Amino acid sequence: MPGTITKRGEMMRQYITRRLIQMIPILIGISILLFFILQLAPGDIFSTMMNPHMTAEMKEELRHQLHLDQPAYIQYFYWVQGVLKGDFGDSFYFKQPVTRVINTYIWNSFLLSLVSFILSVIISIPIGVISATRQYSRFDYFFTVVALIGISIPSFYFGLLLIKWFSVDLKLFPVSGMMTPGVNFVGMEKAADILYHMALPCIVLTLSSVAGLMRYTRSSMLEVIRQDYIKTARAKGLRERVVIYKHALRNAMIPVITIFGMWLPGLFSGAIITESIFNWPGIGPIELLAVNNRDYPLLMGINLILALLTLLGNLIADITYALVDPRIRLK
Amino acid sequence: MADDLLAIHDLRTYFYTEDGLVKAVDGVSFKIKKGEVLGVVGESGCGKSITAMSILKLIDPPGKIISGDVIFEGINLIELKEDDIRKIRGASISVIFQEPMTSLNPVFTIGDQIGEAIMLHQDLDKVNARKKAIEMLKTVGIPRADEVVDEYPHELSGGMRQRAMIAMAISCNPKLLIADEPTTALDVTIQAQILELMRNLKNDLGSSVMLITHDLGVVAEMADYVIVMYAGKIVEEAEVVELFKNAKHPYTIGLLQSKPVIMRDEDRLNSIPGQVPNPLHMPSGCYFHPRCSHAMDICRESQPELKEVCEGHKAACWLYEGVI
Numbered sequence: 001m002p003g004t005i006t007k008r009g010e011m012m013r014q015y016i017t018r019r020l021i022q023m024i025p026i027l028i029g030i031s032i033l034l035f036f037i038l039q040l041a042p043g044d045i046f047s048t049m050m051n052p053h054m055t056a057e058m059k060e061e062l063r064h065q066l067h068l069d070q071p072a073y074i075q076y077f078y079w080v081q082g083v084l085k086g087d088f089g090d091s092f093y094f095k096q097p098v099t100r101v102i103n104t105y106i107w108n109s110f111l112l113s114l115v116s117f118i119l120s121v122i123i124s125i126p127i128g129v130i131s132a133t134r135q136y137s138r139f140d141y142f143f144t145v146v147a148l149i150g151i152s153i154p155s156f157y158f159g160l161l162l163i164k165w166f167s168v169d170l171k172l173f174p175v176s177g178m179m180t181p182g183v184n185f186v187g188m189e190k191a192a193d194i195l196y197h198m199a200l201p202c203i204v205l206t207l208s209s210v211a212g213l214m215r216y217t218r219s220s221m222l223e224v225i226r227q228d229y230i231k232t233a234r235a236k237g238l239r240e241r242v243v244i245y246k247h248a249l250r251n252a253m254i255p256v257i258t259i260f261g262m263w264l265p266g267l268f269s270g271a272i273i274t275e276s277i278f279n280w281p282g283i284g285p286i287e288l289l290a291v292n293n294r295d296y297p298l299l300m301g302i303n304l305i306l307a308l309l310t311l312l313g314n315l316i317a318d319i320t321y322a323l324v325d326p327r328i329r330l331k
Numbered sequence: 332m333a334d335d336l337l338a339i340h341d342l343r344t345y346f347y348t349e350d351g352l353v354k355a356v357d358g359v360s361f362k363i364k365k366g367e368v369l370g371v372v373g374e375s376g377c378g379k380s381i382t383a384m385s386i387l388k389l390i391d392p393p394g395k396i397i398s399g400d401v402i403f404e405g406i407n408l409i410e411l412k413e414d415d416i417r418k419i420r421g422a423s424i425s426v427i428f429q430e431p432m433t434s435l436n437p438v439f440t441i442g443d444q445i446g447e448a449i450m451l452h453q454d455l456d457k458v459n460a461r462k463k464a465i466e467m468l469k470t471v472g473i474p475r476a477d478e479v480v481d482e483y484p485h486e487l488s489g490g491m492r493q494r495a496m497i498a499m500a501i502s503c504n505p506k507l508l509i510a511d512e513p514t515t516a517l518d519v520t521i522q523a524q525i526l527e528l529m530r531n532l533k534n535d536l537g538s539s540v541m542l543i544t545h546d547l548g549v550v551a552e553m554a555d556y557v558i559v560m561y562a563g564k565i566v567e568e569a570e571v572v573e574l575f576k577n578a579k580h581p582y583t584i585g586l587l588q589s590k591p592v593i594m595r596d597e598d599r600l601n602s603i604p605g606q607v608p609n610p611l612h613m614p615s616g617c618y619f620h621p622r623c624s625h626a627m628d629i630c631r632e633s634q635p636e637l638k639e640v641c642e643g644h645k646a647a648c649w650l651y652e653g654v655i
Contacts, residue, residue, distance in 0.1 A: 228433040234389055235428075236448040236499070237421035240413075250438050326483040327437060 012322075015330040016315070023311045030307045034300060035079065039072040044294045045092040066092065079300065089297035093289060098301035102283065106305075108178060109270035109282035112198060116205035117267060124210045125256075128217025132225060132252075133244055143214060150211025159204045159277040166200060173200050176279035201278040205271055216259070221252040254325050261317025265309040335402075336539045337363040337386070337507055342399030344378075344385045353610040355381040355394065357563035363507065368533065368540040370554030370571065372547065372586065374607050378563040379543045383509045386541075387420050388413075403507070422452040425500040429512035431492035435484035441468070442480035445499045452503045467498040471528060490521035494528070501532055508533070509541045514549060526552060547590050551575060559583050562608055562618040565637055569644040579646040581623045617649065625650055 045068075046059045063069045067078050082089050088098040131140040167175040174180070178197050185193050224230065225248050233247040234240075270284030283302065290298040322328045344356040356378045363369045371379045384390055386401050386408065401408040403424065408416060425448075428434040436444060445467055446460035455463060461480065468476035471494040484492055493513065500508060510529065514522040530553060533540050542553055550557055550571065557574045559567040559582065567580040578584045585603035605622035608614055614621050620630040629649050637647040 228428060228430055229436040231389065232426075232428060232434045232496075232499075233436065235387060235420055235426040237417045237419070237451055238447065239417065247436050247439075251436070254438075325438065327485045 019315050034303050035076045044068050088301045091298040092295045093293045098297050105283040105286050113267045116202050119206045120209040124214035125217050128214040131218045132221035147211040147215050150207045155204050155273050162200045201274050204274050220255050224248045224252040258317045258321045261313045264313030265306045334364050335362045336365045338402040340400045343397040345397050347393040351611045354563050363539045368554045370550035370557040371543045373560035377560045421448045422503045424507045425505040427496050427500045427510045427513045430516050440481050441495050449502050467502045471498045507539050511543045567646040579640050580648050581625050582619050
């Protein structure tokens with residue numbers, strides 16, 4: 001019915017608008033909490049960055065310039081003032097605008113995480129489905145062990161292991177970085193060079209997320225294939241393939257799809273350990289640097305983006321939930 | 332015989348559970364004639380549903396059909412390959428399940444689910460399958476059928492869902508309709524409507540019906556011939572009037588006595604003492620003897636066979652040994 005569809009679309013638009021408006025006070029609350037929690041850590045940028053030529057008076061002067069000698073709530077208002085004008089301030093450490101620093105690194109993280117995310121979904125969902133339909137088979141046991149390894153192995157260890165095997169011993173892949181230094185590839189050659197560098201960190205990230213996602217798919221599927229409507233589908237004379245991949249999978253994916261939305265902030269937050277090990281120029285190591293140096297403007301910038309993405313991710317999860325499950329109505 | 336649609340001979344379906352062997356269906360034989368309604372009665376867990384599912388080979392592991400023949404229109408279904416029996420499922424033999432709440436897939440519309448079977452077995456395209464689905468919904472008495480076809484199961488009441496299930500089951504003009512407790516999950520007024528509907532459809536289509544139920548009232552109303560099952564075996568069978576008038580097996584008599592009768596002035600409802608035996612530890616001899624008030628020594632020692640006790644009436648009980 002075209003009438004009901006437009007009505008549903010209209011309801012959806014209202015729902016999304018309302019949720020977006022609700023995000024504003026939530027974000028303000030998050031920014032206040034973040035700012036004051038960060039201020040609780042002792043020291044500031046000048047207690048870690050020791051310049052031997054800097055005198056105590058010069059440090060005081062600089063602290064005054066950056067408002068670091070003021071109480072936290074005053075500093076917060078200075079920060080808000082800037083943000084309202086679209087200015088997130090300059091990073092203390094990089095001495096560049098926060099937005100530029102984030103922009104330089106975040107897309108590298110996104111690229112790595114996105115490729116690994118897509119790979120995880122492509123690999124883990126079929127394995128999860130087959131494990132469920134052949135519960136307790138050799139296939140199932142094999143991937144149960146793989147999942148256990150994937151969940152248990154620390155990424156720094158697995159990463160170093162891969163570097164040892166594939167880079168040092170076999171010399172198949174580069175040890176680190178994102179592009180071959182000293183060469184200026186363009187177009188497809190550049191893409192191929194990045195993919196070549198991406199392979200190992202991508203394997204590390206994919207293994208751990210495949211492990212979880214495949215178990216999640218398996219248990220969801222196991223629950224669904226015992227339902228009465230699966231028996232109904234078989235009694236209709238449908239092929240087993242149709243029963244499993246149409247009738248069962250569609251239901252089993254409802255809880256799985258909703259966690260995809262939750263993954264949104266993860267795509268941008270960077271993998272601190274994996275990126276550090278492979279020297280991938282992502283945002284992960286930058287976050288660590290910002291924390292160690294009490295680089296408040298940069299920390300606020302990164303965390304606020306992640307907070308926004310988390311809220312958006314929840315919204316997307318709710319919307320996909322309503323789209324895939326007709327029993328859910330958005331109110 | 333020519334007028335037999337389905338003949339089951341010595342069917343055995345066993346479950347190999349972790350705790351041991353369960354003989355869910357243990358040597359069952361019966362026939363369904365064309366246009367006949369066969370009532371299969373028994374307590375929960377007596378093997379009624381497993382018998383029905385065995386006909387279509389819809390037994391999930393750890394269950395397995397061990398032996399027996401299921402001859403449907405001259406073909407032994409047990410010997411058919413998966414691809415061949417699939418062409419029978421939903422087409423010549425279709426099933427109505429007990430729980431209309433959970434037997435329809437929540438994420439597909441009613442029309443999709445009915446149309447699926449139609450497209451599969453009748454070679455119609457999507458548009459025509461949809462038209463046929465609407466037609467079927469009208470046949471089973473669903474009001475606003477052209478809207479309901481686009482609705483999801485959760486938008487319908489229990490009775491309407493069961494009607495939709497029936498529409499799906501009859502959409503390919505089955506020769507045999509297996510109704511597995513079709514009214515158990517419904518309230519009484521809806522039950523009567525659904526039974527009425529099934530009776531009318533059966534007469535219109537000329538199908539045979541295998542009606543599985545524990546409700547003797549439903550059997551009395553619908554069935555031509557009745558089989559009583561206990562612990563995986565048939566203990567008594569007869570035409571419906573004969574069975575109700577002249578029940579022989581103590582279990583059947585017990586079942587009939589535990590049915591409430593409005594006009595009879597009684598304080599308490601009769602019940603059969605004891606419980607259905609644990610399928611892993613079946614009693615020796617006749618499975619029913621621990622609960623039977625007529626139990627004799629021989630009942631504990633050996634199992635009675637299903638024998639004719641009078642014209643067209645069979646029972647498996649030592650009481651009637653040597654009667655004919």
